[in-house]
Amino acid sequence: MMNKKITMQLDALTCPSCLTKIETAVKHTAGVGDVKVLFNAAKVKAEFDDQQVSAEDLSTVVSKLGYEVQGVKVKEL
Amino acid sequence: MKFQRWLQAHTTAITIASALLIAVGYLGKWLGSTWGYAVPLMVASIIAAVPIAIHAYQALRVKVISIELLVTIAVIGAFAIGEYNESAIVTFLFLFGNFLEQKTLAKTRASIKSLTALAPTTAAVLQPDGSTADVDIDDVEVGDVVVVRPGDAIPVDGVVATGTGYADEAAITGESRAVSKEADTPVYSGTILSDGYLQIRATKVGDDTTFAKIVELVEDAQDTKSHAEKFIDRFAQYYTPAVLVIAAVVLLASRDLRLAITVLVLGCPGALVIGAPVSNVAGIGNGAKRGILVKGGTAMDGMAKVDTFVFDKTGTLTQGNTTVTDAAYYADAAGARQLVAALEATSNHPLGSALVAFAGGSTNLPVTDSQVIKGQGVTGTIAGQHVCAGNLKLVQAHGVALTVAQRAKLAAMQATGASTVILAVDGTVTALFAIADAIRPEVPAALQALKASGAKELVMLTGDNAVTANAVARQLGIDTVHAELLPADKVTYVRQLQQAGRTVAFVGDGINDSPSLATADIGIAMGSGTDVAIDTSDVVLMRSSFDALVHAYRLAKKTVLNTRENVAIAIAVVLFLLVGLFAGFIYMASGMFVHEASILVVIFNAMRLIGFGKSAKLDLRQVQTTD
Numbered sequence: 001m002m003n004k005k006i007t008m009q010l011d012a013l014t015c016p017s018c019l020t021k022i023e024t025a026v027k028h029t030a031g032v033g034d035v036k037v038l039f040n041a042a043k044v045k046a047e048f049d050d051q052q053v054s055a056e057d058l059s060t061v062v063s064k065l066g067y068e069v070q071g072v073k074v075k076e077l
Numbered sequence: 078m079k080f081q082r083w084l085q086a087h088t089t090a091i092t093i094a095s096a097l098l099i100a101v102g103y104l105g106k107w108l109g110s111t112w113g114y115a116v117p118l119m120v121a122s123i124i125a126a127v128p129i130a131i132h133a134y135q136a137l138r139v140k141v142i143s144i145e146l147l148v149t150i151a152v153i154g155a156f157a158i159g160e161y162n163e164s165a166i167v168t169f170l171f172l173f174g175n176f177l178e179q180k181t182l183a184k185t186r187a188s189i190k191s192l193t194a195l196a197p198t199t200a201a202v203l204q205p206d207g208s209t210a211d212v213d214i215d216d217v218e219v220g221d222v223v224v225v226r227p228g229d230a231i232p233v234d235g236v237v238a239t240g241t242g243y244a245d246e247a248a249i250t251g252e253s254r255a256v257s258k259e260a261d262t263p264v265y266s267g268t269i270l271s272d273g274y275l276q277i278r279a280t281k282v283g284d285d286t287t288f289a290k291i292v293e294l295v296e297d298a299q300d301t302k303s304h305a306e307k308f309i310d311r312f313a314q315y316y317t318p319a320v321l322v323i324a325a326v327v328l329l330a331s332r333d334l335r336l337a338i339t340v341l342v343l344g345c346p347g348a349l350v351i352g353a354p355v356s357n358v359a360g361i362g363n364g365a366k367r368g369i370l371v372k373g374g375t376a377m378d379g380m381a382k383v384d385t386f387v388f389d390k391t392g393t394l395t396q397g398n399t400t401v402t403d404a405a406y407y408a409d410a411a412g413a414r415q416l417v418a419a420l421e422a423t424s425n426h427p428l429g430s431a432l433v434a435f436a437g438g439s440t441n442l443p444v445t446d447s448q449v450i451k452g453q454g455v456t457g458t459i460a461g462q463h464v465c466a467g468n469l470k471l472v473q474a475h476g477v478a479l480t481v482a483q484r485a486k487l488a489a490m491q492a493t494g495a496s497t498v499i500l501a502v503d504g505t506v507t508a509l510f511a512i513a514d515a516i517r518p519e520v521p522a523a524l525q526a527l528k529a530s531g532a533k534e535l536v537m538l539t540g541d542n543a544v545t546a547n548a549v550a551r552q553l554g555i556d557t558v559h560a561e562l563l564p565a566d567k568v569t570y571v572r573q574l575q576q577a578g579r580t581v582a583f584v585g586d587g588i589n590d591s592p593s594l595a596t597a598d599i600g601i602a603m604g605s606g607t608d609v610a611i612d613t614s615d616v617v618l619m620r621s622s623f624d625a626l627v628h629a630y631r632l633a634k635k636t637v638l639n640t641r642e643n644v645a646i647a648i649a650v651v652l653f654l655l656v657g658l659f660a661g662f663i664y665m666a667s668g669m670f671v672h673e674a675s676i677l678v679v680i681f682n683a684m685r686l687i688g689f690g691k692s693a694k695l696d697l698r699q700v701q702t703t704d
Binding site: 012018020021024025028036038039040041043063065066068073075 | 135140141179182183284300
């Protein structure tokens with residue numbers, strides 16, 4: 001059950017392929033449902049299950065790709 | 078991955094270093110030193126290629142063949158055959174191009190950034206002991222009282238608990254104007270208190286505020302792709318790997334590594350991928366600043382194609398509240414107004430409230446035996462006199478006859494589209510009243526501007542009677558009128574127009590016309606930031622303004638034109654490079670230069686959209702003055 005929604009604010013994104021990269025990496029993390037990467041707003045929005053994966057884990061996935069996560073917001077679904 | 082973050086933070090430095098090394102290399106060449114030429118260029122190639130190669134590798138890990146991969150392979154190839162100058166210049170241009178792209182893209186995104194910059198991050202929450210505490214905006218709760226001082230942005234949606242002041246609501250409505258605030262008036266997050274002092278009880282906080290929803294909507298819209306963009310994305314997905322395959326085929330067939338790597342560089346789909354999205358981002362940003370929310374590229378495309386505008390009359394074309402527009406008296410005027418107001422106050426008919434307002438408020442005259450006759454009017458006894466107010470049917474039923482002059486006046490009033498009320502006292506007509514929903518004065522010029530911008534037909538749908546509807550349509554310059562409709566009929570008419578091959582925009586206030594908004598090709602909700610309106614419509618005009626409607630239409634057309642220009646530029650560049658390759662005047666470095674230059678050209682072209690609209694406003698005024 002996806003019970004949380006995370007919004008991560010990143011540094012400005014410039015290449016459309018960054019978008020695919022981030023989207024694929026986050027989506028392939030266990031416990032993650034819908035993923036949306038907003039290219040122009042430089043935001044990653046994802047639904048996840050906090051039993052399987054934490055917000056910090058997801059933030060690490062993105063920063064490991066080389067993108068600085070500037071802020072994280074988590075909301076109950 | 079620390080190394081990579083370090084690289085990312087120092088990409089600008091790497092780009093500069095690479096440029097300097099290239100300069101040193103060419104100085105060495107000029108001095109006649111082979112090593113002085115080759116070594117700096119080799120070093121330049123390597124330091125500039127590393128960040129590109131890392132990006133290529135990461136993309137490959139998630140099975141994406143990226144532009145970076147093409148460049149990386151090309152650079153390794155150039156290096157292998159000793160073309161250090163080519164590899165150095167290609168990597169430098171690629172990094173430098175990215176740098177410029179980042180800077181210019183930031184400009185096209187500036188509109189939305191300026192919106193989010195308005196959002197306060199903390200709120201001064203009133204504590205039980207009377208002091209205030211700075212609380213993070215996400216921790217403010219509904220019901221908290223926050224204190225706002227002059228110059229501050231209001232941090233929550235709420236109602237004024239105490240205090241007075243003026244707020245600039247441009248963030249919500251797109252219109253910079255001081256709006257008076259006092260106890261119990263609503264205030265909105267993101268608006269600025271320009272003057273005064275307010276204590277506000279929060280009703281919506283954080284992501285639930287109207288302002289947060291607008292920001293989210295615009296952010297989503299800028300990434301909602303048009304059909305053209307989706308097509309290009311799919312195209313690029315196969316195009317980039319295809320370039321790799323073609324380069325391999327060229328290598329096998331010609332045994333010419335130099336030619337193969339040139340193909341790799343020339344094949345980068347730079348301007349094509351960035352051209353369409355950048356136009357939409359700039360166009361949507363332009364609208365957002367003016368309180369016009371266009372929900373993405375598809376909505377932008379659709380809006381540009383609209384040839385038929387369908388309007389819901391009440392509250393859109395007209396002011397939505399009825400007023401007395403004409404009166405004729407055959408006895409004491411003030412007395413007649415008092416009598417009709419007293420009688421009408423007993424009914425709750427909309428015409429009644431217009432008459433009460435006309436008399437300057439409700440009167441204290443006692444009414445006895447008052448009786449409402451549905452569809453006819455009201456009768457009653459006031460101060461011993463038998464009074465009736467209503468239509469011809471009502472007064473005739475009470476044995477009242479109109480003179481020839483009175484009949485003529487009544488007909489004249491009805492011809493303007495007004496509803497009429499006849500007042501009779503003890504069997505004699507004492508007054509006639511014309512009541513109408515006044516048209517909004519700016520509408521005729523705006524409708525004319527819509528037509529000048531390409532709208533073919535303007536249709537008005539209304540539940541009113543045909544006479545009223547036709548009269549209003551004549552004053553406004555509407556082409557087609559369908560009157561006496563139920564809400565469900567409106568949807569039917571929209572469908573009929575669509576079946577006739579029209580692209581229909583439905584303009585409504587978003588309150589009770591959601592089905593029509595959803596059915597039309599483009600639903601335009603006007604002057605209402607309600608959740609329903611935002612959900613069902615494609616374009617939301619935060620301000621109930623026809624200037625905004627005209628601007629949105631022109632903006633959409635301009636944005637779509639801009640997108641087409643950019644796609645044309647991108648295709649022309651690819652063709653030019655192909656011809657250049659075969660004619661032999663384009664190599665790796667010059668090819669990369671043309672690519673990066675074309676990317677900047679499309680971004681600059683899109684940036685023209687940011688300033689679009691100052692002239693559009695002028696145009697509208699010109700239409701009004703020549704009218």
